[in-house]
Amino acid sequence: MATIYDVARSAGVSPKTVSRVINKDAPVGAKTRAAVEAAIAALGYRPSNAARMMRSNRSGLVGLITGAISRGSDGQPQGLPDLFIVQAIQRVVAEAGMTLMIADTGGRADRVPDLVATFAQHQVEGLIYVADSHQQVDLPETGGVPLVLANCFDRAGHPAILPDDKAGQRALVERLVAAGHRRIAYLTLPDGLIATGLRGQGYREALDAAGIDFDPALVTLGFADIGSGKVELLTDGLDRLLALPEPPSVICCGNDELAMRVYGILRTRGVKVPEQISIAGYDDYRIISETLYPPLTTVDLNYRGIGEAAARRLLALIRGETGEEAPELISGPVRWRASVTEH
C-alpha cells in the first residue's frame, strides 16, 4: 500500500501538501493540486485510516448497537423489524462517506457498556442504539460520543426517533370509518408494550372523532406467543367477538403476524375474509401483508424512515449541529389492500 510519502515524492511536493489536497483544508495551487491528484491516481493511494485517526480523531466510523442481529436463535420473534432500521442507517451512513460498525447485545443488556467501550476504542464518531420494539432504555455514558436512539428513548433525553404509533393507528381506524365500518374490533398486543398504549389511544381518538361510542367488548388481548399455549387465548377472544350480538365488521390486529394467525383461525371457523369480516394489521411487514390471501390492509410502520431519521440526526450531531430536543415521530401511510371491504 502506497503511503502519503510515496505520493509526495512522486508529485515532487511535501507530504503535508498532499494531505492538504486530500482534505481540502487549505488552499493549494492549481497545478500543484493537479500533480498531486495525478500521483494519487497513478499509485492507487488510499490514506490509512489508522494513521489519520491517531492524529486527528476523525475515524470515519459510526457504531451501531442492537439486539436485532443475534435475536431469534432462541425462538424469539422472527420478524426482525429492527433490521429494516439497521438497513436504512447503513445506507445513510455510507452515503455520508462513513463506515458502519455493528455490534449486538445478544439479548443481554449488561453487555452494552462493553460494546460502548469497544466502539470507543475504535474511536467511533457517533453511536446509534436500535431497539427491537418501541421502549424505554437506559444506556451507560458514552464519554462524549454523540448518541441517537432509534425506536426507543431514555430518561437522559438523548435524541430519539420513534414510531408514531398513535397517529398510525388513528389514521387506519379513520380510514376504516371512511370505508363505512362502525363496529371496529381491536386485538391488542400485550399490555406492557408502549406501542399497545399509544395505538389504543389512536384507536379511541379515531372513534371519538367519528362520534362512535367506544365498546370495551370489541377490544381484547390478541397476542399469541408462539409455543406458550396462548393460541387458545387468541382463539377464544376471536370466538367471543364473532358471537357478539352485534359482531364487528372489521378486526384490527396489533401487528401483521397476529393478522396472519387470525386468517388461519377464521378459516377453521369457515368465516370468509373479507366477505364476512374484514381484517387489518399493523407494521406492513410485506412478506406477510403482500403474500397473504387476500392481501392485508395495514399501516406501514416505516422502520426505514426511522433508520434514516436516526442516521441523519446523528450525522448532524457529529457535524456539531445541535438539533431540537423532542423525540422525532415517524409515521408511514395506511396500506389499503383487499382484506378490508368498502361499504
Added chain:
Amino acid sequence: MATIYDVARSAGVSPKTVSRVINKDAPVGAKTRAAVEAAIAALGYRPSNAARMMRSNRSGLVGLITGAISRGSDGQPQGLPDLFIVQAIQRVVAEAGMTLMIADTGGRADRVPDLVATFAQHQVEGLIYVADSHQQVDLPETGGVPLVLANCFDRAGHPAILPDDKAGQRALVERLVAAGHRRIAYLTLPDGLIATGLRGQGYREALDAAGIDFDPALVTLGFADIGSGKVELLTDGLDRLLALPEPPSVICCGNDELAMRVYGILRTRGVKVPEQISIAGYDDYRIISETLYPPLTTVDLNYRGIGEAAARRLLALIRGETGEEAPELISGPVRWRASVTEH
C-alpha cells in the same frame, strides 16, 4: 482516554512492559504484571486501536459486504434471508473479540471494488461476501486480504459456504415418502436459480431411491413474482395439478413464501390443508412456517449455520490456517409440522 504511557507511569514500568502484559507476547514478572493490571483497571485504560493498527497491522476488524442490507426499498424480495447469515457472522466474529464492519452494495455490483477499497483503508483482516441467494459471483482482487464467500461461490475458488439444496430437498421428499406419500408434486422456483436445479436433483434422487417413477406432470414452475401478474401462472399450475386424473397428495413448494400463496389459493378453491392435500415449503422462514395455519412442514435452510461456518472459516484463514479447498455444504433438518398428513 488514558494512554499506555499513563499506565506505565502509574505502574512504575516502561510502556513496552505494559504492552507485553496486554498482548501476552513475552514473559513478564508476576508482581510487575499485577502492578500493571492494577494500573490498567484503575485508569480504565483501553488500548487505542488506531495506534495499534498502525504499528502492527492487526486491526481487529472484519469486513462484510452484502446486498442484503439495502435491498427491499424497491419492492424486491422481502424475505431477507441473508440477514440471518449476517446475524450469525456477527455473533461468531464478536465472540472472537473482533469487530464487524458492514457495507452493502445497494444492489449494484459495480460498487463492490470501492467497498473493498474502503475496507482495505480500514485495514480489515478479512472479508466475507454474503449473497442473497445461492449463486455464482465475481469479486475483485482483495489485495491479499482473506476472503470467504457465504451463500455463493466464484471461479477463483475462494473458500465458499453453500446451502446443501440437493440434500435438503432429498431429505424432505424421503420423509414425505416415509409418511406414505407417493404422488408428490413440486412447484419450482424460477429456472435460472442454482437452488432450483439442485433441489430438483434432490427431488429426483429421493423418488429414485424410493422406486417411484418421476412424473413430469407433477412438476411445474410455481414462482409468482409480486406484482408482475405471475400470480395467475401459479394459480393455473395449481389448478392443473388438482385436475390431474391422479392428483398429488402433497405439494412441495420452492420456498415458504410460495407455500403461503398456495395456502391462499387453495382456500379459494375450497381445498383443505392438510385434510385434502398436504403442503411443504423450503427455508423454514419461521415467521411464515410457524405462523401459518396449519404450521408448515419445511426444510430448515440453516442460514445461521452458513453464517457461522463462513465466519469460522475466515477466522481460521486469519490465523493463517489454510483449510480445505472444496466448498462447504451446510444443511438443516426437515421441520415436520401439521401441513403434511401421515398415512
Added chain:
DNA sequence: CGGTGTCATGACATCGGTGTCATAGCTGAT
C-alpha cells in the same frame, strides 16, 4: 571464579498521517 545462557525489562525508532509554525514569494498601499 569466569563464562555463558536465560529471563525480565527498558530505550529508542517507527508506523502514516496531521497540527503548528515558519517562511518564501507575491501584491498593493504608502
Added chain:
DNA sequence: ATCAGCTATGACACCGATGTCATGACACCG
C-alpha cells in the same frame, strides 16, 4: 523603495502503540 499582509508551501513534532535491540540480574556449568 519599503513594508504590511496574504498565499502557498515545507519542516518538524507528535498521536499511541509495538518491533528491535540492548542491558542488567541471576542461575548454572565446568
